[in-house]
Amino acid sequence: MSDFFTLSVIVATLASGIRLATPFLLASLGEMIGQRSGVLNLGVEGVMLIGAFVAYFTLLRTGSTLLAVLLAVTAGVVMGLLYSLITLYMNAVQGISGIGIYLFGLGFTDLLFQKQVGTPIPVKGLDELHIPLLADIPHVGEIFFQHSILVYIAFLLVPVAWFVIERTTFGLNLRAVGETPEAADTLGVSVNRIRLFTILIGNSLAALAGAALALELGIFQQNLTSGRGFIAIALVYFGAWRPLGVMSGALLFGVVSATVNQWKTIGIIEGAASSLTSMAPALLTIVVLVFVSRRIDAPSALTKPFDRSG
Amino acid sequence: MKRTPGRRLRRSLLALIGASSLVLAACGGDDAPASQEPAATDSAAADPVRIAMVAPSAINDLAFTQSMYDSLQRVAKNRDITIDVSDGLFIVEDAGAAIRGYAEDGYDVVIAHGTQFGGPLSEIAPDFPGVSFLWGTSTDFQGLDNIYAYSVRSDEGGYVNGTIAAQITESGVIGVVGPVEAGDAKLYVDGFVAGATAQDPSVTVNVNYIESFSDVALAAEAATSHLASGADVLTGTAQMVVGATGVAQAEGIPWFGTQSNQTPLGADIVVASQVYHWEVILETILDQIAGGKLGGEVFELTLANGGLEIEFNDAFGLDADILAAAEQTVADLTSGAASTGL
Numbered sequence: 001m002s003d004f005f006t007l008s009v010i011v012a013t014l015a016s017g018i019r020l021a022t023p024f025l026l027a028s029l030g031e032m033i034g035q036r037s038g039v040l041n042l043g044v045e046g047v048m049l050i051g052a053f054v055a056y057f058t059l060l061r062t063g064s065t066l067l068a069v070l071l072a073v074t075a076g077v078v079m080g081l082l083y084s085l086i087t088l089y090m091n092a093v094q095g096i097s098g099i100g101i102y103l104f105g106l107g108f109t110d111l112l113f114q115k116q117v118g119t120p121i122p123v124k125g126l127d128e129l130h131i132p133l134l135a136d137i138p139h140v141g142e143i144f145f146q147h148s149i150l151v152y153i154a155f156l157l158v159p160v161a162w163f164v165i166e167r168t169t170f171g172l173n174l175r176a177v178g179e180t181p182e183a184a185d186t187l188g189v190s191v192n193r194i195r196l197f198t199i200l201i202g203n204s205l206a207a208l209a210g211a212a213l214a215l216e217l218g219i220f221q222q223n224l225t226s227g228r229g230f231i232a233i234a235l236v237y238f239g240a241w242r243p244l245g246v247m248s249g250a251l252l253f254g255v256v257s258a259t260v261n262q263w264k265t266i267g268i269i270e271g272a273a274s275s276l277t278s279m280a281p282a283l284l285t286i287v288v289l290v291f292v293s294r295r296i297d298a299p300s301a302l303t304k305p306f307d308r309s310g
Numbered sequence: 311m312k313r314t315p316g317r318r319l320r321r322s323l324l325a326l327i328g329a330s331s332l333v334l335a336a337c338g339g340d341d342a343p344a345s346q347e348p349a350a351t352d353s354a355a356a357d358p359v360r361i362a363m364v365a366p367s368a369i370n371d372l373a374f375t376q377s378m379y380d381s382l383q384r385v386a387k388n389r390d391i392t393i394d395v396s397d398g399l400f401i402v403e404d405a406g407a408a409i410r411g412y413a414e415d416g417y418d419v420v421i422a423h424g425t426q427f428g429g430p431l432s433e434i435a436p437d438f439p440g441v442s443f444l445w446g447t448s449t450d451f452q453g454l455d456n457i458y459a460y461s462v463r464s465d466e467g468g469y470v471n472g473t474i475a476a477q478i479t480e481s482g483v484i485g486v487v488g489p490v491e492a493g494d495a496k497l498y499v500d501g502f503v504a505g506a507t508a509q510d511p512s513v514t515v516n517v518n519y520i521e522s523f524s525d526v527a528l529a530a531e532a533a534t535s536h537l538a539s540g541a542d543v544l545t546g547t548a549q550m551v552v553g554a555t556g557v558a559q560a561e562g563i564p565w566f567g568t569q570s571n572q573t574p575l576g577a578d579i580v581v582a583s584q585v586y587h588w589e590v591i592l593e594t595i596l597d598q599i600a601g602g603k604l605g606g607e608v609f610e611l612t613l614a615n616g617g618l619e620i621e622f623n624d625a626f627g628l629d630a631d632i633l634a635a636a637e638q639t640v641a642d643l644t645s646g647a648a649s650t651g652l
Binding site for chain 1: 367368370371372376398400485516517518519520522524525526527528530531532534535536538539549550552553555556559560574575576
C-alpha cells in the first residue's frame with residue numbers, strides 16, 4: 001500500500017481519473033440537458049460509438065483532428081435529428097427508441113469499421129495541451145493542466161451548462177418543458193422545438209464524448225465505448241440533473257476507476273480481490289444513486305411525449 | 311377517426327422502412343467476410359465441409375479471433391471447406407444463439423471460439439449429435455463425444471518473451487496488461503512472469519488484469535499506470551491490448567505481443583509476438599471428423615507441435631546476443647530441454 005502513497009503515483013492516478021472522467025462528463029451533460037426537457041435517450045452509447053468511429057476514420061483519412069471533431073459532432077446532430085423524428089413526431093416510446101439507437105450505433109459502426117478500415121490502424125491522437133504557467137505548477141499542473149483540449153472543453157461546459165439552464169430564457173423554457181409541458185405550451189413555449197434543441201445538443205455531446213475517447217486512444221475497435229454511454233445516463237441521476245452533480249459523479253467514477261487500476265498495477269490487490277474491486281466504481285455509483293433518488297425528483301415530464309392535441 | 315400529421319408520418323415512414331428492408335435483403339447477402347468458395351474443382355467431388363466460427367471479437371482484432379480466422383484461411387487453401395463467421399459476439403447469449411443457428415442450418419463443424427461460450431455449448435451440443443463442435447480455449451470437452459476442446463500452451467511463448475523483456479528493461483520494471491485472469495491469457499501472463507524472473511530474479515513484473523476483454527480505454531489506462539510505476543517494457547494479451555499498444559507506441563516503450571503478430575500496431579516498438587497457428591490442430595481434427603470421430607478429445611498448441619511460433623520484428627533491432635539466446639530458449643522449450651514450470 002505504501003507504493004501507492006507516493007506523490008508521483010497519486011498525481012498520475014488523479015490525472016488518469018480526470019482523463020477517464022471526460023467521456024462520461026461530456027455524455028452525461030448532454031443527456032442531462034435532454035432529460036431536463038423531458039426526453040430520455042438510452043441510445044447515448046450508440047451515438048458515442050458513431051462519434052468515435054467518425055472521428056477516428058476522419059483522422060485516419062485526413063490527419064486533421066479538428067475536422068475529426070467537427071464531423072463527429074455533425075454525426076451527433078444527424079443522430080439527434082433521427083431520434084427527434086422518432087420520439088417527438090412519431091411519439092415512439094423513448095426508452096425503446098433509445099435502445100434501438102444503441103443497437104444501430106453498435107452494429108453500424110462495426111460494419112463501417114470492417115468494410116472501411118479492417119485491421120485496427122493506430123493514429124496519432126490528441127496531443128496534450130499544456131496550459132501556460134498553470135501546467136508548470138508542481139504536481140497540480142500535471143493533474144489538471146496537462147490534458148488534451150477536449151478534457152478542458154468538457155469541464156468548461158459545466159459552468160456553461162449551469163448558466164444556460166439556470167440563467168437564460170432558453171434554460172427557463174427548457175425547465176418548464178421538462179416539468180409541466182402543458183403549462184409551458186399555454187404560455188407560448190414550443191415544447192417540441194425546445195426538446196428538439198435539447199436532443200440535438202445531447203446527441204452532439206454524446207458524439208463528442210465518443211470522439212474524445214477515440215482521439216485520446218488513437219484507435220477504434222468494435223464496442224470501443226464498452227458501456228460508458230449507459231454509465232453516463234446513470235450519472236445524470238447520480239448528479240440529480242445538475243451540471244455540478246454530473247461532474248462530481250463523472251469525477252468520482254473516473255478517480256475510483258483510476259485508483260483501482262493503479263492498485264492492481266502495483267499489486268495492492270490481485271486475484272479474486274481484483275475482480276471484486278473492478279466493480280467498485282459501479283457499486284459506488286449505485287449506492288449514491290439510492291441516496292439521491294430519495295431526495296431529488298426527476299423532471300416531472302421525463303419520458304412523456306407531448307401531444308398538443310391533447 | 312381523424313388522421314393526425316404524426317400518424318400519417320408514422321405510416322409513411324413505416325412503409326418506407328419496410329420497403330427498404332425488403333430491397334436491402336434482396337440485394338444483400340451473407341456479408342460475413344469469411345465466406346469461402348469450395349477449393350475443389352472436380353464437380354463430382356463430395357460437398358465441401360461447412361465450417362462456422364463464432365467469436366467474441368472482430369476477425370481483424372490482431373489477437374484472439376484473428377488468430378483462428380487466419381488459421382482457417384490457411385486450412386482452406388488445402389481443403390475443400392467453406393467458412394462462415396459470426397464475430398463480435400461478446401454477449402454470450404448472442405453467441406449461443408449463433409452456435410445453435412449454425413447447427414440447425416446443417417453446418418458440419420461449429421467453432422465456439424471463446425472460453426465463455428462453454429455454458430451455451432453444453433446445452434447445444436447434445437441436441438446436435440451429428441455436428442462436431444470445437445470449443446476453446448478449454449481443456450474440457452464436457453464428456454461429450456461431439457465436442458473437441460482446444461487450448462494453447464501460451465505460457466511457452468510468454469516465457470520466451472519474458473526472458474527477452476528481462477534483458478532489455480533498464481528500469482527493472484515490466485508491465486503486463488491482461489484481460490480476465492483465465493484461459494490462455496492467464497497462461498501467457500504466468501509464462502511471461504516465469505521467464506522474466508528466471509532470466510533476472512531482480513526484475514519486477516507488475517500484472518494488471520483489467521477484468522475485461524474489450525475495454526480498450528481501460529487497457530490504455532492500465533498501460534499508462536504501468537509507466538507511472540516505472541515500467542519501461544510492456545506486454546499484454548487479448549483483443550483490448552490495442553489500447554495498451556497505443557500508449558506504448560506514443561511513449562516509445564518496447565512491446566511483446568501474443569496470439570497474432572502485432573507488429574502492425576507498432577513497427578518500431580514490437581519486439582516479438584507469439585503467434586498461434588491453429589491450423590496445426592485443425593488439420594488433425596478435420597481428418598478425424600472425416601473419419602467419423604466428432605469429438606471427445608483435447609488438443610493443444612505448443613512450440614513442439616508447431617502450433618506456436620515466435621515471430622521477431624526485425625525493425626525493432628533486438629541485440630544479436632539477446633536474439634540468439636531467445637532462439638535457444640525456443641529450441642530448448644521445443645525439445646523439452648527446458649520447461650516453463652507451469
